Amino acid sequence: MAVNTPLTSLDVMRDAPVIPVIVLHDVAHAVPLARALLAGGIRMLEVTLRTPQALACMEAIARDVPDAVVGAGTMRSAADVQASAMAGARFGVSPGYTSKVGQACRDAGLPLLPGVATGSEIMMAQEDGLTELKFFPAMQAGGLAMLKAWQGPFGETTFCPTGGITSANAPEFLALSNVACVGGSWIVPNDAIASGDWGRIETLARAASQLAR
Ligand code: 3PG
Numbered sequence: 001m002a003v004n005t006p007l008t009s010l011d012v013m014r015d016a017p018v019i020p021v022i023v024l025h026d027v028a029h030a031v032p033l034a035r036a037l038l039a040g041g042i043r044m045l046e047v048t049l050r051t052p053q054a055l056a057c058m059e060a061i062a063r064d065v066p067d068a069v070v071g072a073g074t075m076r077s078a079a080d081v082q083a084s085a086m087a088g089a090r091f092g093v094s095p096g097y098t099s100k101v102g103q104a105c106r107d108a109g110l111p112l113l114p115g116v117a118t119g120s121e122i123m124m125a126q127e128d129g130l131t132e133l134k135f136f137p138a139m140q141a142g143g144l145a146m147l148k149a150w151q152g153p154f155g156e157t158t159f160c161p162t163g164g165i166t167s168a169n170a171p172e173f174l175a176l177s178n179v180a181c182v183g184g185s186w187i188v189p190n191d192a193i194a195s196g197d198w199g200r201i202e203t204l205a206r207a208a209s210q211l212a213r
Pocket of ligand 1: 021136137162163164165183184185186
C-alpha cells in the first residue's frame, strides 16, 4: 500500500498487528514518537482526541513524518471528524458508533473503525456499510469469548479489539479468524513519552510489529 493513496479500513487494520492508542500532552513529543514507532515497524498511528494538543500533534506528524499514517482516535462527533481531517488524519477510530460520525467520515473520505460492544451495535454499523469494527472495551466487554461468539452470526465482520490488550494477551486475540489487529496503549507508555525514552518505545513497537497473526 502506498502511503499517499486513499485508505480502506482493511488497509488500516492489516498494516501491522497493533494500532497504538496514543495520548499526547506536548506537541514536541509528536514527531519523535512517530519516528520511534515507525522505526519499530508501526506506521498506523492513532492519536486520541483526549488532549488540547491532539490536533496539533496530528498536524506535526502528517507534516514531518510522511512515512507514518496518522489517524484520529476518540472521535465522538462530526466536528471531531472534520477537525481531524483538517489536521491531516487519514483514518478515524471512535469509542462507539453513530450514523452522524459515520456520515462525517464518508464526507471527509476517512475510513472509520467504530467501536462496538454488542450485537445491536454491530448491526447498526453494518446498516451503514461498515464491517471492519473496533471491539471496545475488549477485555471488559467479553474478551476472547465474545469474539468467538460473534464468529457465527457476524462471520463477515472483522474486529480490532482494543481496551485491556497487552503484549501478554495480544497473541490470543490475533489468533482469532475474525481479528485483523489489536489496539493498545502498551507500546506507548505515558512515562516513556514524558521522559522522551524513544528507544524504549521503538523496542516495544518492534516486538508488537512482529506478533503473529
Ligand atoms: C483507550 O481507550 O485508551 C484504548 O482502548 C486503549 O486501552 P488500553 O490502555 O487498555 O490499551
